[in-house]
Amino acid sequence: MQDNILSMSSITKAYRMGNEEQIVLKQIDLQVRKGDFLAVLGPSGSGKSTLMNIIGCLDSPSSGNYMLSNQQINELNEKELAAIRNKEIGFVFQQFQLLPRLSALQNVELPLVYAGINEKERKQKATEMLSRVGLEDKIQNRPNQLSGGQQQRVAIARAMVTEPTILLADEPTGALDQKTGQQIMELFQQINREGKTIVMITHDREIAKTANRIVHILDGQLREEAAYV
Amino acid sequence: MFKENLKMSWMNVMNNKMRSALTILGIVIGVSSIIALITIGKSSMNEMTSEFELFGADKISIQVLGTPLKQGLVESDIEKLQEIENVAGVSPTLSGNTTVVASGAEKTNVLVQGKNDVYFSKSKDLVEAGRGINQLDIESENKVSLIGSAIAKEMFFGQDPIGKEIIIGGVSYQIIGTLKESNDFSGSSTNDSVIIPYTTSMGLLGTGYVSSVDVYMKNATNSEKITEDIEAALSEAFYDKKEAFTVMNMQDMLSSINKITNMLSFMLGGIGSIALFVGGIGIMNMMLVSVTERTAEIGLRKALGAEPKRIQQQFLLEAVFLSLIGGILGFFGGVLVAYVVCLIMGTSLILTASTVFLALGFSAVIGIVFGIAPARKASKLHPIDALRSV
Known part of the structure; x- marks a missing residue:
């Protein structure tokens, strides 16, 4: 239990739609250890996006307890949550979410801007991270001058640049062809081997298999896939 | 950040x-x-x-229409204006048109203005050469005059008019100065006029009444009080007939x-x-x-x-x-x-x-x-x- 980076107990999320209360997540318990590569596998509407939002501190649970890096998340205000997102979590989105007018380098720099790091150090760190994902010769390119796979690599570099506690990926291959998707997954595996904790949300069983641990989510409930424990 | x-x-x-x-x-x-x-x-x-400001911001102008019985201000009225608090000086003006003769040439319908020493001390840059009218000229009703630049050119071409004689309305006056050329801009050009002491002009123009007076203030900030005092003095002079005069305060107008x-x-x-x-x-x-x-x-x-x-x-x-x-x-x-x-x-x-x-x-x-x-x-x-x- 000591080396749990992420620990959720009895997390419930309910939305109120008119008079009806819709429970999206039911009593979720989840532990993630340092160095884990966890895939959360589930069909659309299973509550996996909601779970990801809560893990990513973008949303707060209706009830339950959420600890991330020994910090109680469910009691923080907007400003503190912003700091947690900045320091502890690196997001990788399905649609890359790069700012189109910024160069690859500037996109990777962005989280460091919010972390209050000076320009010289920012440039150095971002350049370093871009070469780690194999884009050292594309740092001045804008997103529209990059292929889908390259864009996702920029997004991964952006997620990694603050050296977050966990890398949180939401369908990272969803917008890519199979071959490119595979390359991205190889990159994730490599990053994981270097010691980074990864939580990946996906509906694709094949993609989920690249992880070393899978949990299933269905109708708001989690179930561990025993074979991978 | x-x-x-x-x-x-x-x-x-x-x-x-x-x-x-x-x-x-x-x-x-x-x-x-x-x-x-x-x-x-x-x-x-x-x-x-x-x-x-060029026209005079520290000046209060009085125009007198008079009444059938009293057509203008008399000397004692002007003295009363002089006594008002914060008044630096009073400059009455009498004017009329007459014929002047000098150097054998005659010029008809010349504007003759009677002014006093205050006018010359308050308005700078009036005199081109010679001197202005002084207090002695007023008191002893001296027969002296200053002539406008156009008259000087016309009647004393090529000579210095100062000290020469000029006949105004049949009486001989000594020229003590010439007036600077003024532009027609303000409508009160003195180029074609002759200025003599106002006491002297009363005799010449055959009137004891002054119809225009400029009152100079010591300090323009007191203009309201001074204007009131002037109005009070004038209504006393015209037996409460307010329509007999108008008082124009430059400061107020400004x-x-x-x-x-x-x-x-x-x-x-x-x-x-x-x-x-x-x-x-x-x-x-x-x-x-x-x-x-x-x-x-x-x-x-x-x-x-x-x-x-x-x-x-x-x-x-x-x-x-x-x-x-x-x-x-x-x-x-x-x-x-x-x-x-x-x-x-x-x-x-x-x-x-x-x-x-x-x-x-x-x-x-x-x-x-x-x-x-x-x-x-x-x-x-x-x-x-x-x-x-x-």
């Missing part, structure tokens, strides 16, 4: 050049009309004020003209303010559209760790940039318009530092006032909703 936000906001403004340009048009028009109106107002007011021009400036400035207000709404509208358009960007920035305050600052800065650019362009536009108008009116352009600050301050305030609502809206967007809107 502020520097980074400044950069990002500037980039966003610049990335939408066409839209930014259209948005700031309202501000440009508003600021330029305000700047133009204020500058034109100030310039023309300055022109008027200096014209009036301040009422100032009041009118100020009011005009305010009114025109008000119209400009409406344009500014409309421009501000334009900025707000554009910023709201921008927030909606960039919902995903805002969500992403929040996911990457941007605090709500930073998002708010970024959007607020964009609004301020827009309106400041508008303000700067408007300032130059307004000055250009004012310059052209002043050129046409023939007045000189007055540009004060306060006008510059007004333009910049106004537009910055507009940016903040109309930018705050969209910026707050952006900062309050929930990151998930924002990211979901891709």
